[in-house]
Amino acid sequence: xxxxxxxxxxxxxxxxxxxxxxxxxxxxNNWYNTLLTVVLVPTVLFVLVQSILWVFTKADWRPIIENPxxxxxxxxxxxxxxxxxxxxxxxxxxxxxxxxxWGGLLRTISLSFAIVFAFLALLPVQLETxxxxxxxxxxxxxxxxxxxxxxxxxxxxxxAYILIGWAIMPIISIIFLIGFEGVEKIPEVSTTFWGGLLxxxxxxxxxxxxxxxxxxxxxxxxRSSLPVVKGFSIAFIETVRGVPLVTILFMFxxxxxxxxxxxSSLDRLFRAWMAVTFFSAAYTAENIRGGLQAVPIGQIEAxxxxxxxxxxxxxxxxxxxxxxxxxxxxxxxxxxxFKDTTLVVIVGINDLLGIGRSVINMEPAFxxxxxxxxxxxxxxxxxxxxxxxRASARLETTMGTRTTL
Amino acid sequence: MASTQTPLVQKSSIPFYRDERILKIIAQVVSTVVIGxxxxxxxxxxxxxxxxxxxxxxxxxxxxxxxxxxxxxxxDYDPTMTFGRAFFVGLVNTLLVSVTGIFAATILGxxxxxxxxxxxxxxxxxxxxxxxxxxxxPLLVLLFIVYFVVFGNLPVVKESIVWPGPxxxxxxxxYLTWPQLTESGTPFVIMLSIGFVxxxxxxxxxxxxxxxxxxxxxxxxxxxxxxxxxxxxxWVFSGGTPFQLSTPxxxxxxxxxxxxxxxEFAGMLLxxxxxxxxxxxxxxxxxxxxxxRGQLEAARAVGLTTMQxxxxxxxxxxxxxxxxxxxxxxxxxxxxxxxxxxxxxxxxxxxxxxxxxxAGRAVPVFGLIMLTYLVLSLLTSMVLNLxxxxxxxxxx
Numbered sequence: 150x151x152x153x154x155x156x157x158x159x160x161x162x163x164x165x166x167x168x169x170x171x172x173x174x175x176x177x178n179n180w181y182n183t184l185l186t187v188v189l190v191p192t193v194l195f196v197l198v199q200s201i202l203w204v205f206t207k208a209d210w211r212p213i214i215e216n217p218x219x220x221x222x223x224x225x226x227x228x229x230x231x232x233x234x235x236x237x238x239x240x241x242x243x244x245x246x247x248x249x250x251w252g253g254l255l256r257t258i259s260l261s262f263a264i265v266f267a268f269l270a271l272l273p274v275q276l277e278t279x280x281x282x283x284x285x286x287x288x289x290x291x292x293x294x295x296x297x298x299x300x301x302x303x304x305x306x307x308x309a310y311i312l313i314g315w316a317i318m319p320i321i322s323i324i325f326l327i328g329f330e331g332v333e334k335i336p337e338v339s340t341t342f343w344g345g346l347l348x349x350x351x352x353x354x355x356x357x358x359x360x361x362x363x364x365x366x367x368x369x370x371x372r373s374s375l376p377v378v379k380g381f382s383i384a385f386i387e388t389v390r391g392v393p394l395v396t397i398l399f400m401f402x403x404x405x406x407x408x409x410x411x412x413s414s415l416d417r418l419f420r421a422w423m424a425v426t427f428f429s430a431a432y433t434a435e436n437i438r439g440g441l442q443a444v445p446i447g448q449i450e451a452x453x454x455x456x457x458x459x460x461x462x463x464x465x466x467x468x469x470x471x472x473x474x475x476x477x478x479x480x481x482x483x484x485x486x487f488k489d490t491t492l493v494v495i496v497g498i499n500d501l502l503g504i505g506r507s508v509i510n511m512e513p514a515f516x517x518x519x520x521x522x523x524x525x526x527x528x529x530x531x532x533x534x535x536x537x538x539r540a541s542a543r544l545e546t547t548m549g550t551r552t553t554l
Numbered sequence: 555m556a557s558t559q560t561p562l563v564q565k566s567s568i569p570f571y572r573d574e575r576i577l578k579i580i581a582q583v584v585s586t587v588v589i590g591x592x593x594x595x596x597x598x599x600x601x602x603x604x605x606x607x608x609x610x611x612x613x614x615x616x617x618x619x620x621x622x623x624x625x626x627x628x629x630d631y632d633p634t635m636t637f638g639r640a641f642f643v644g645l646v647n648t649l650l651v652s653v654t655g656i657f658a659a660t661i662l663g664x665x666x667x668x669x670x671x672x673x674x675x676x677x678x679x680x681x682x683x684x685x686x687x688x689x690x691x692p693l694l695v696l697l698f699i700v701y702f703v704v705f706g707n708l709p710v711v712k713e714s715i716v717w718p719g720p721x722x723x724x725x726x727x728x729y730l731t732w733p734q735l736t737e738s739g740t741p742f743v744i745m746l747s748i749g750f751v752x753x754x755x756x757x758x759x760x761x762x763x764x765x766x767x768x769x770x771x772x773x774x775x776x777x778x779x780x781x782x783x784x785x786x787x788x789w790v791f792s793g794g795t796p797f798q799l800s801t802p803x804x805x806x807x808x809x810x811x812x813x814x815x816x817x818e819f820a821g822m823l824l825x826x827x828x829x830x831x832x833x834x835x836x837x838x839x840x841x842x843x844x845x846x847r848g849q850l851e852a853a854r855a856v857g858l859t860t861m862q863x864x865x866x867x868x869x870x871x872x873x874x875x876x877x878x879x880x881x882x883x884x885x886x887x888x889x890x891x892x893x894x895x896x897x898x899x900x901x902x903x904x905x906x907x908x909x910x911x912x913a914g915r916a917v918p919v920f921g922l923i924m925l926t927y928l929v930l931s932l933l934t935s936m937v938l939n940l941x942x943x944x945x946x947x948x949x950x
Binding site for chain 2: 176190376377524
């Protein structure tokens with residue numbers, strides 16, 4: 150039995166590569182990579198140092214620091230801000246509840262909002278525009294998100310409640326934002342005063358939500374066997390996808406009036422929202438059509454075999470599978486719509502970018518600070534789009550694993 | 555197996571409201587009435603509005619004198635010319651910025667994609683930062699930064715930035731030294747174009763012969779030789795210098811000579827191409843990564859050189875995946891060129907808007923604008939789809 154020896158010390162799992170080895174493997178693995186690294190390191194360092202120096206010392210952030218409310222809600226009357234605040238809190242509460250119920254993507258979104266609000270509430274800089282009231286409000290909204298999340302986890306709170314909340318809350322908020330003519334407590338606020346992030350969010354979220362049913366109808370219409378419906382759907386989808394969003398926006402702001410009864414008038418923001426919705430619907434329709442095509446024909450045949458009619462097959466078999474498949478694409482489309490809403494500036498609506506432009510022109514001193522303003526706006530868009538796209542990528546992978554029973 | 559043939563369903567037993575054929579007809583009629591009704595209503599309303607405001611739907615205003623200037627028109631134009639001519643100037647501007655933008659974005663995007671795939675960690679992450687930065691900001695914000703901030707802070711003409719070339723950069727634009735065709739240049743260009751066409755035909759013929767016979771026909775050097783030879787011949791024919799370097803010279807308050815890019819054009823081009831390049835980079839990267847690694851290893855194993863591996867193995871397979879999303883990126887770029895309106899570069903859309911204000915014919919002008927974009931989109935996708943069909947895998 151002398152042959153039997155323990156392998157102690159002889160075989161070990163390979164050591165994780167040390168930092169030096171990592172550097173050698175990834176930066177200096179051959180002569181041209183070495184050359185590249187030698188050239189790139191100082192360049193990158195220079196650019197990084199210069200950018201950081203610019204952000205913290207050279208840049209003058211006064212236009213943003215002095216007017217945060219302008220960027221948030223535009224010229225919405227300052228004594229009526231509580232109406233925006235209630236709407237925001239309600240949405241945030243629902244967001245928290247949905248996080249508790251479903252988790253996943255909603256968790257990321259709710260947490261990001263909570264982090265942003267908490268950051269603003271606890272910002273250790275004394276700012277005139279960020280007073281105690283505002284800080285308390287932001288803090289309590291963070292609390293609301295977490296209370297919502299806790300409630301959402303309870304069994305007693307059914308999914309249907311939250312969904313009903315989502316169906317009602319946005320409508321209530323918007324009615325609340327508009328207000329009523331003649332009512333003293335909540336007077337009507339014309340949409341010309343709305344602006345900033347409020348408008349950006351309303352247009353992009355409202356656009357994608359409203360475009361969904363229209364897009365669904367168009368997608369089904371395009372697959373329909375009725376020639377009139379099919380022809381109309383194809384014509385609509387291809388025309389809208391073939392022209393730029395600017396054309397559609399102008400179309401709705403100039404031509405639409407001519408196609409409606411003579412005495413009708415539509416609000417400017419409402420028309421922009423319609424344009425964004427129709428534009429988005431064409432793309433949603435194509436996405437959904439892709440999802441519909443991805444449902445295996447066997448599923449439909451099986452549904453027919455167990456005696457479902459066409460409507461039931463669509464509702465219980467095809468739709469759930471198709472919509473699940475296209476959810477990541479829809480999120481991607483939301484991101485691009487979110488960015489595309491900047492175009493409403495061209496038809497004179499003060500979204501985030503529009504407010505930025507008017508802030509630059511507000512004071513002569515700000516004219517030289519346009520880089521700061523645009524950089525701030527770019528950063529806001531970047532943060533939202535980037536995290537949404539990351540969340541969508543994660544959604545894609547989790548969706549892939551969840552398709553099994 | 556003898557079985558009695560009995561009908562599975564008795565036709566007479568189906569009530570009409572469950573008979574699919576009848577339901578289809580009903581749905582057909584209802585949908586026609588609804589869609590037709592909406593269109594009918596819109597037309598009626600439009601006719602009323604048109605009568606009330608005295609709008610006409612004719613296109614004869616296109617022959618009227620435009621009366622508005624276009625800054626730096628690419629083709630001959632002055633305000634006495636017609637609206638149609640003005641619109642055409644806009645179209646040329648759109649095409650110019652789109653085509654140059656597509657070229658620039660493709661080159662830049664491919665470079666970024668290659669950098670992203672580099673084995674150098676630093677380079678690959680610089681490329682990643684580029685992609686993530688440009689993909690997640692709105693194009694309009696980028697355009698404003700480029701045009702209002704970067705170009706807005708350029709020096710005045712007297713204090714132009716001089717780059718080697720010489721290239722002069724100032725508030726009024728970019729001035730490049732550029733070879734300009736002289737009077738004797740025309741025969742040269744004609745000869746060269748003929749040579750190019752001949753070379754192209756020879757290239758395909760010889761390559762085909764090689765594919766059939768398997769013998770090397772040296773198609774690349776031969777066709778290149780034809781091009782060079784025709785160029786030389788043209789040079790001799792033209793009897794002198796076909797080109798002359800035209801250098802921008804400061805005369806008074808402005809530069810003359812050379813090739814000038816207006817700040818509007820350059821800003822639009824820069825914003826469009828850097829933005830689209832980020833998307834193209836992702837398309838190209840995905841395409842290259844989708845080629846099976848085994849293909850590369852097999853190619854190396856049979857002894858192909860790196861260039862051969864890239865051009866014969868990787869690229870043909872990657873292109874099949876790249877082309878379709880690339881088409882949609884090109885279309886996006888073309889459509890996005892309409893944002894030029896925001897900085898006053900006068901392409902189809904902004905000229906169209908002026909025409910609406912001047913001639914007051916909103917509907918026909920809008921029809922014209924939309925038709926232009928639709929035709930552009932259709933043409934682009936048609937050409938690229940033809941190319942796409944050529945390179946797709948032929949499965950039997």
